[in-house]
Amino acid sequence: MVKLTLPDENILEISKGKTVRDAALQIGQGLADASIAAKINGKLVDLHYVIENDADFEILTEKSEEALHVLNHSAAHIMAEAVVELFPNARPTIGPSIEPVGFYYDFYIEKPFTQEDLDRIQKKVDEIIAEDTKFLREEMSLAEAIKYYQKVEDNKFKVEILKEMETEEVSFYSHGNGAFKDLCRGPHVPSTKRVKAIKILNASAAFWRADANRESLQRVYGVAFFNPKELRKHVNMLEEAKKRDHRIIGRQLDLFDTADEWGPGMPLIFPKGRAILEVMRDFWNKEHEKAGYEIVQTPHVYKENVWQTSGHTEYYVENMFPVNLKGEKWYVKPMNCPGHMMIFNRRTYSYKELPIRIGEMGTVYRYELSGALHGLFRIRSFTQDDAHLFMLSEQLEDEIVDVIQMINHFYKAFGFTDWEFFISTKPEEAIGTEEGWEHATSSLKNALVRLDLPYKIKAGEGVFYGPKIDVDVKDAIGRRWQLATIQVDFNLPDRFDINYIGEDGQKHRPFVIHRVIFGATERFLAILIEHYAGKLPVWLSPIQVTVIPITDEHIEYAKQVSLNFQNEGIRAEADLSGERMEYKIRQATMQKIPYIINVGDKEVEAQTIAVRSRGNKVEFGVKIKNLIEKIHKQMENYE
RNA sequence: GCCUCGGUAACUCAGCGGUAGAGUGAUUGACUUGUAAUCAAUUAGUCGGGGGUUCAAGUCCCCCCCGAGGCUCCA
Structure with a gap:
């Protein structure tokens, strides 16, 4: 037993x-x-x-999340069989399930898939599922498997995968008549009919091993569920995501716009968009002053020699906007670091003065590839909530702890409930000493351990100049966004010859960390818009209160009410346009203004207001003072 | 930069060889209203750009630009 x-x-x-x-x-x-x-x-x-x-x-x-991944992985295999049957020239490469749900499979094939091809694939997939055949596992020795892919399948991609494997035995899975079998670790659903709902979504190009120098593959995306209802729900979610698209809401709410007329990736931020960014900036300034940061401001353009010192002309010049005047070469800044290094270097610091924390909301410009641009998510002009911390070796861990705590405070205030930490360790090509990396990496780990925060390791994914912590934030519909980063930098201190004077009277190199929390403020704004579907909490709403008079006779009172709020630091306006009251209410509702106030004879008489809050609840006879208090409280509590 | 799909009025989109359309918006006028669209008029476009086929091209063909979805990049 x-x-x-x-x-x-x-x-x-x-x-x-x-x-x-x-x-x-x-x-x-x-x-x-x-x-x-x-x-x-x-x-x-x-x-x-x-x-x-x-x-x-x-x-x-079927209820477990892992089972859904198993299902999607199985779905990928079924799709691969369909593709290979329809396109005998296609060579399957890899086909995993993906987060949060779905799968893809990459094929090496001469001709890209068209929409008609995808329809045919969908049909074939449905057929395979209807046949209801078992997923069968078969073990093979590594050598045998390599031979199979060399001789029978003529698939160099699978051979490449196999040659990197360290096991002696590998497994294959097949279903249907067994003509198609695929190298796979498993596990799989017991039979094809368990895939009750599957949708082939779209196709795109992807590079083998994500390497632009390698073969270009065709990636087909799909998603599978245990029942059609779940699939419908998922499709609805995709539609919901589409509805939350910050580019559309941004236009509806008159926040910002991008267009190629004035330069792709160069957003114009309108007054209401700027109002939100201003709230973010105020919050940021306040928190950083509290945490002992010195806030600075650095220029947008420097002469070439600065970028030569920093190494940007050598390694990053393709991404920089050049400026040439009077025979001199200048570059618009793609990063704030050089300015902060130069500010540190303006005087000599004693070890007693460290740590020094220099922060700046600095707007930078990067010439991103046109294909990468997307709304405010990926733009060419954006503002980083940047800071560089200069410290002694033994201060490293404490400083990281402080930064992480600040990160937690930020994301909580902005309404997120779930974020994850990732530590990226030393990559193959790196500068700096082995001891430096060791100390920095363990400080990052220790800081997270001290705060009792779980983390995952991304081995070898650190930047060449130091290890880092990245933070992924989950939004209201389950998407993950990489926002904060805490990077130890072994590069710039050397290039800018950053020193402090130690107890021994000698010059020493401090540890330097670079960190952002919002990342790019414009991108963070876009994430907030999508997270809240445009319905920003009161403290972030660009207009918090709008006052609508019932007839022209109430205009004076409406103005006065609006002024009452404004004098209390509340973003209020009065809608005095010639439209009907109902129309104005509709407009204000669609503008997602948290409090819509109506004033008529009764209100003037009693010196009160009628307040419509979100959810279309109307409360009559409210005292102005009471609503002011309520809003103040909400603003204090980041609601 | 690579692959697929697109580009028609400020926005959303129809038209797919035969006289450029609708809804929304914007502007103006009338209406003065008690809780999510008052009525009317006006305004609308080198049909992304260039070249070709045709008696005739948003519509078919070629090149380019830009966008979207992916990939890549993210020193």
Whole structure:
């Protein structure tokens, strides 16, 4: 007998050599029918997996998130079979499931897929699912597998994958008549019909191994669910995301616009957009002053020699806007770092004065590739909430702790509830000493450990000049955005010869970290717009109160009410246009203004207001003072 | 920069060889209204740019520019 420890700590005894499905059946028919795969000692396995030893055991049913990934992965295989049948020249490469849900498969094929091709693929996929055949696992030695892909399939991509593998045995999966089998670790759903709902979404180009110098592949995206209802929900979510598109809301709410007329990637921020950015800036200034930062301002353009010192002319010149005048070469700044280095260097600091924290909301310009531009998410002129911290080696960990705490405070205030930390370690090509990297990387880790924050490691993904922490923030519809970054920099201190005087009276190189929290303020604004679907909380709303008079006779009172709010630091306006009151209410509602105030005879008489708040609730006879207090409280609490 | 799909009025889009259209907006006038669109008039475009095919081209063909979705880049 084999003892399986279930998630609820109960022990399930089964006879040796039984499969996962048998074990599930032993618990109950319902569970067996609902099961997709299982976890044995935390490792994902098929239902066909034969259990030989005692282990921790967990059945994955359709309800679990991991099962959905298994399903999507299986869907990728089914699609690959469909593609290979329809296009015998296509060479499958890799096809994983993706976050938050969905899959893709990359094919090497001469001709890109058209919309008609995708329709045919969808049809073929549906056929394969309808056939309801089992996913079968087959083991093969590594050498045999390489031979298979060299001789039978003529697929150099799979051979390349196999040659990098360190195991001796690999597994294949097949379904249908078995003509198509694919190298895969598994696990998979037991049979093709478990894919109850699948949609082939779109195709695009992708490079093999994400390397622009390698072959260009055709990537087909799709998404699969256990039932059609979930698929519909997902499609609705995609539509919801489309509705939240900050470019559209930005135009509706008169926040900003981009257009190629005045330069692709150069957004014009309108008054209401700027009002939100101003709230962000105020918050930022306040928090940074509290945390002992010195706020500075640096120019937008420097002479070439600055960029030669920083190394930008050598390595980043393609991304910089050049300015030539009177035979001299200048560059518009793509980064704020040089300015901060030069400010640090204006005098000599003693070790007693460190850490020095220099911060700036600095607008930078980068010539991004045209294909990368997208609304405010990716632009060529944007403002970084930049700061550089100069410190002693032993201060590194404390400083990182402080920055992380500030990051947590920021994201909470702006209404996010979920974010993740990633540490990127030393890449292959890097500068700086081994000890420096070691100390910096462990300081990053220790800081997170000290704050009891979980993190993941991205091995070798650090920048050449130092290790870093990246923070991914999850928005209201589950999308992840990389926002904050804390990077240790071994490069610029050397290039700008940054020093402090130590206890020994000698010059020493401080540790320098570069960090942003918003990242780019314009991008952060766009994320806020999509996170809140335009319905910004009161403290961020560009217009917090609008006052609508019922007839022209109430204009004076409306003006007076509006002024009352303005005098209390509240962003208020009065709509005195010639439109009907109902029309103005509709406009204000669509502008997502938190408080819409109506004033007529009754209000003038009683010196009150009628307040319509979000959700279309109207409250009559409200005292102006009371609403002012309420809004003040909301602004203080970042609501 | 690469692949796919697009570009018609300020916005959303229809028209797909035969006289450039609709809704929204904007402007003006009338209406003075008690809680999500008052009525009317006016304004609308080198149909992304260039070249070609045709008696005739938003419409078919070629080149370029720009955008979207991906990929890449993110010193």
